Amino acid sequence: MAAKGGGAQGKRPRRQAGSVPSMQQGSERALSIERIVATAVELLDAEGVDGLTMRRLADRLGAGAMSLYWHVDNKEEVFDLALDSVLEYRGPQGGETADWRGAIFHMLEDWRAGMLRHPWSASLLPRRALGPNILSRLELLGRILYGAGVAEADLNGAIWSLWNYVIGATITRANFDLSDADMAAAQQRLAHLSEKYPTIERARLLLDNDWDGAFRKGLDFLLDGLVPK
Amino acid sequence: MAAKGGGAQGKRPRRQAGSVPSMQQGSERALSIERIVATAVELLDAEGVDGLTMRRLADRLGAGAMSLYWHVDNKEEVFDLALDSVLEYRGPQGGETADWRGAIFHMLEDWRAGMLRHPWSASLLPRRALGPNILSRLELLGRILYGAGVAEADLNGAIWSLWNYVIGATITRANFDLSDADMAAAQQRLAHLSEKYPTIERARLLLDNDWDGAFRKGLDFLLDGLVPK
DNA sequence: GATTGACTCGTACAACGTACGAACAAATCT
DNA sequence: AGATTTGTTCGTACGTTGTACGAGTCAATC
Incomplete structure (x- = not known):
């Protein structure tokens, strides 16, 4: 009776972790x-x-x-x-690219796009789950940054900054990418508050949003600061 | 019978919006x-x-x-x-400060700190709620940025970038600011995966985090890019 | 043939959000 | 004054949820 699972088990019902159930019998309708x-x-x-x-x-x-x-x-x-x-990443995994900026952009834009394809995922972000796919992305991100010259002491902060920005942008986009009907309602609701929020109106917040462009711009600025030239 | 509420009402049960219930009778245990x-x-x-x-x-x-x-x-x-x-802001509301950077830092750090005092609030962020306090903060943010020289056309993206960064940082911090016990567990779980995630280990992700410092640094970099010099 | 282990699931329970409508009180009208 | 309206409270009830418990099934092993 050697312990076979990975972590602390203790519970009665649980499959073994990592190995095939020894022999799946015919039916494809078996749970897994x-x-x-x-x-x-x-x-x-x-x-x-x-x-x-x-x-x-x-x-x-x-x-x-x-x-x-x-x-x-x-x-x-x-x-x-x-x-x-939903966060599996199929993409170049190498950390030592000449085009480190392109590699980061590719991975992070793919990250955001993948979540936006499943908008529910954005609302699930506030949890402590670090699954293997998320960890792989963070690992890759750190590898690229390190390869680009970020000092070991700054790696932690750099990874978190980019993570923060990506999940924030994804959540915002998933929440505030209003349908036309919603936008009309929002516009009307904000209309007679325009004297209270003139700048919000000036910025046309919620109305004319270039989500993708703004995302890339902010990312550029973060990278300018995070990665030494 | 003039319409008294603000928006579309229609529902049966609802108090009037904005005015005092005409005369609160004695009991302090009345609902409101x-x-x-x-x-x-x-x-x-x-x-x-x-x-x-x-x-x-x-x-x-x-x-x-x-x-x-x-x-x-x-x-x-x-x-x-x-x-x-939880997001009420008592702080300087003027948009025309010489120290625009300080004003932004003050407001955004207060934002994050206020939410971290009520960690549940971070997990409520993925919703479409733009209450008056949130709107006031966005208004103020826009006002400061505009006063600092951000072009009208760039205001939208700048506001969203900062908002994204702040909520992302807050969610991360609220989720991953592990207790000592949790940290020991996380460390152990990641330990025998160190060959799979060497960079995460090198960055001591999840273990040694200077949350506040990293937050300020990223904010600095964003502002460097967003606000023209 | 008996035993084990992996897996499935019917039943049951406490807790949830809230629809419905009865109850009451204060304000207003006649 | 009484009658009526209007604002507010709440008891009951319904449908739905997550999941504890234990009995059931079936293939692999002894």
């Missing part, structure tokens, strides 16, 4: 974390954060609700796994 | 939005986001759960109001 997470993402895409319930998720999987709990500790873990799964 | 919001903040501070339920909130107010719904449309509105209430 992969299938659960993929279906959770589907459901989240279709119904939003509040639309994901353990029962509905199980229904989509053709399973009983309680069956999920063999593969997953609780609903929170489903969210954690769904969030991380 | 102010009391509801203040108590909601107390409850959130004490029990966290999941600890706030309409029943518990009503209990604290010495009222029945359904009484809340006269003052508030639904639970979401309680969250919106609680979030905005």
Whole structure:
């Protein structure tokens, strides 16, 4: 009876972590974390954060609700796994590019774009989940920065600054990229407050937003400061 | 019967918006939005986001759960109001300071600090709520930037960039400012992954974080770029 | 053939948000 | 004065949620 799992286990119901279940018997309808997470993402895409319930998720999987709990500790873990799964990065992994700026831009824009393809993911960001895909991105980010000349002592702050900026921009965009109907309503609501918020009106905040351009600009400025010339 | 409320009303239960209820009769235990919001903040501070339920909130107010719904449309509105209430800014409101950089720093650091005093507020950021206090801060921010020389066309992007950075930094800090116990656990979990994430280890991510210093540094870099010299 | 272990799921429970409408009180009208 | 309206409170009830518990199934192993 050697311990086989990774961390502290203790709980009764739990699959082993990392190895194939020894022999999957025929049926493709067998549950697995992969299938659960993929279906959770589907459901989240279709119904939003509040639309994901353990029962509905199980229904989509053709399973009983309680069956999920063999593969997953609780609903929170489903969210954690769904969030991380959306952040997989297929892209150059090398840290030693001549074009370090391009590499960072590529990875971070892909990051933001990936989340915007699944807007629910932005609202899941305020959690302590550092899944493997997020960690890989942070690792790559640090590798590029280090290769670009950021001192070891500054690496920590540089990584966090960029992370902060990316998740902030993603959350904002996901929340305030209003539909036309919403924008008309917002415009009307702000209209008779224009004497109270003249600058907001001047900036046409919420109305004319070049989200992508602003994102790139801010990123440029951060990198100008973070990476020594 | 002139329309008295502000926006579209239509709902049955709702107090008038903005004017005092004409004559508050003696009892200080009467419900009001102010009391509801203040108590909601107390409850959130004490029990966290999941600890706030309409029943518990009503209990604290010495009222029945359904009484809340006269003052508030639904639970979401309680969250919106609680979030905005935490973001009140008492500080210099002028936009034409010689020390525009100091004014921005003061306001944004106060913003972040205020939210960190109520960590639940960080997880409420991914919502579309632009309450009066948030709007005032954005207005002030825009005013300072405009006064510092940011072109009208760049104002929108500049405001959003700073907002993005601030909320990202706040969320990160609120989520990853681990307790000693958590940190020990995280360290152990990452330890045997150090060959997979060498740079994360090199940067001592999650372990030695100078949150405040990193926040100020990134802010400096953003302002260097956003405001013309 | 008996035992183990991995996996599934029916039932049940406490807690949730809130619709509905009855109750009461103060203000206003006649 | 009484009658009526208007503002506010709240008891009850319904549908839905996350998940504890334990019984069930089936393949692998002894």
